[in-house]
Amino acid sequence: MATSFPLIPNFDDLPVGDGHLREVTLKSKPVYEGYYLKLIQDQVQLPNRQIAGREYLIHPGAVAIVPILPDGRVLLERQYRYPLHQAFIEIPAGKLDPGENTLTCAKRELQEETGLIAKEWHFLGKIHPIISHSTEFIDIYIAKDLEMTQTNLDEGEFLDIFGASLKEIHEWIKQGKITDVKTIISFYWLQDFYQESSK
Amino acid sequence: MATSFPLIPNFDDLPVGDGHLREVTLKSKPVYEGYYLKLIQDQVQLPNRQIAGREYLIHPGAVAIVPILPDGRVLLERQYRYPLHQAFIEIPAGKLDPGENTLTCAKRELQEETGLIAKEWHFLGKIHPIISHSTEFIDIYIAKDLEMTQTNLDEGEFLDIFGASLKEIHEWIKQGKITDVKTIISFYWLQDFYQESSK
Numbered sequence: 001m002a003t004s005f006p007l008i009p010n011f012d013d014l015p016v017g018d019g020h021l022r023e024v025t026l027k028s029k030p031v032y033e034g035y036y037l038k039l040i041q042d043q044v045q046l047p048n049r050q051i052a053g054r055e056y057l058i059h060p061g062a063v064a065i066v067p068i069l070p071d072g073r074v075l076l077e078r079q080y081r082y083p084l085h086q087a088f089i090e091i092p093a094g095k096l097d098p099g100e101n102t103l104t105c106a107k108r109e110l111q112e113e114t115g116l117i118a119k120e121w122h123f124l125g126k127i128h129p130i131i132s133h134s135t136e137f138i139d140i141y142i143a144k145d146l147e148m149t150q151t152n153l154d155e156g157e158f159l160d161i162f163g164a165s166l167k168e169i170h171e172w173i174k175q176g177k178i179t180d181v182k183t184i185i186s187f188y189w190l191q192d193f194y195q196e197s198s199k
Numbered sequence: 200m201a202t203s204f205p206l207i208p209n210f211d212d213l214p215v216g217d218g219h220l221r222e223v224t225l226k227s228k229p230v231y232e233g234y235y236l237k238l239i240q241d242q243v244q245l246p247n248r249q250i251a252g253r254e255y256l257i258h259p260g261a262v263a264i265v266p267i268l269p270d271g272r273v274l275l276e277r278q279y280r281y282p283l284h285q286a287f288i289e290i291p292a293g294k295l296d297p298g299e300n301t302l303t304c305a306k307r308e309l310q311e312e313t314g315l316i317a318k319e320w321h322f323l324g325k326i327h328p329i330i331s332h333s334t335e336f337i338d339i340y341i342a343k344d345l346e347m348t349q350t351n352l353d354e355g356e357f358l359d360i361f362g363a364s365l366k367e368i369h370e371w372i373k374q375g376k377i378t379d380v381k382t383i384i385s386f387y388w389l390q391d392f393y394q395e396s397s398k
Contacts, residue, residue: 087217
């Protein structure tokens with residue numbers, strides 16, 4: 001039965017910190033290591049002291065780059081993503097090498113995938129695409145003042161490179177033609193960035 | 200050496216369809232099945248006829264819900280996400296049961312996690328959080344005209360429930376206090392939705 005609508009607190013009304021939510025590791029073991037993916041199973045103690053299992057992927061972290069072309073368009077890629085058997089429109093991105101910081105990785109990936117180098121870089125923000133079952137994060141950067149060098153595509157990487165205006169990108173997001181999360185978020189963050197810059 | 204800036208095509212200049220990018224399955228085998236996660240390894244033929252390995256998670260798909268409270272705030276959760284050892288601010292979400300459609304799942308998850316039922320539902324869009332190595336998609340819905348029933352939290356699910364204004368949510372995104380992709384995208388899509396509705 002529906003009852004009268006209850007009072008929903010604000011964030012500041014919540015307990016301070018996450019101590020009442022925290023899960024404590026009891027055991028941890030790698031259960032599978034494939035070509036790229038590494039799966040871990042942990043045993044944890046819940047806040048009510050019960051025991052539960054947790055399963056997740058270890059990921060080195062990644063970067064995504066929003067390259068702004070001299071004519072103002074954003075450089076995009078179309079790439080076949082095998083798990084979904086579909087070509088996706090997305091911004092350039094790639095995984096961190098061991099010990100690599102995210103800006104270094106962003107510069108390397110941009111050049112490897114597109115042949116471009118950029119004189120100006122801005123950090124847009126960090127996202128977590130799969131908080132339920134992966135350690136993955138993606139740091140997103142804007143790359144401006146671009147120069148073309150020789151392309152040096154990763155072997156076995158096939159992709160189309162093209163440019164699109166912010167208006168086109170927004171339309172494609174609304175039409176469901178762009179569904180990749182890093183690309184969607186980068187579009188909105190780029191808009192916020194331009195808005196902040198024009199203040 | 201940098202060369203003069205090349206012509207970058209528009210989307211309409213690209214080859215029609217994804218035939219030149221497509222990877223064809225040669226073999227497929229499940230290599231690991233855990234409590235929740237199922238890992239597959241495939242052998243594929245690349246566009247240049249070379250052979251490569253592909254590794255990915257099978258995921259049933261998920262939903263996320265943007266519940267609009269009577270006072271206009273968005274209902275949010277704070278939940279401990281074990282893989283990242285951190286409590287995250289996020290909108291309610293959950294995985295599809297076998298054969299379940301996404302709207303049915305959204306209604307079920309909203310009630311299970313918050314005790315709320317909604318009379319008005321709008322589909323906001325579909326996102327793909329991990330196109331490189333998972334089949335996961337998330338369908339995002341707005342839930343309006345809410346009523347409270349008895350809460351019936353999933354066993355072993357601990358979370359804080361609270362409300363936040365669009366302004367607060369935007370601030371938290373810019374501050375890096377919200378990094379969960381479904382929550383970030385829902386905020387911007389809700390803004391687009393209000394903008395479209397007011398036309």
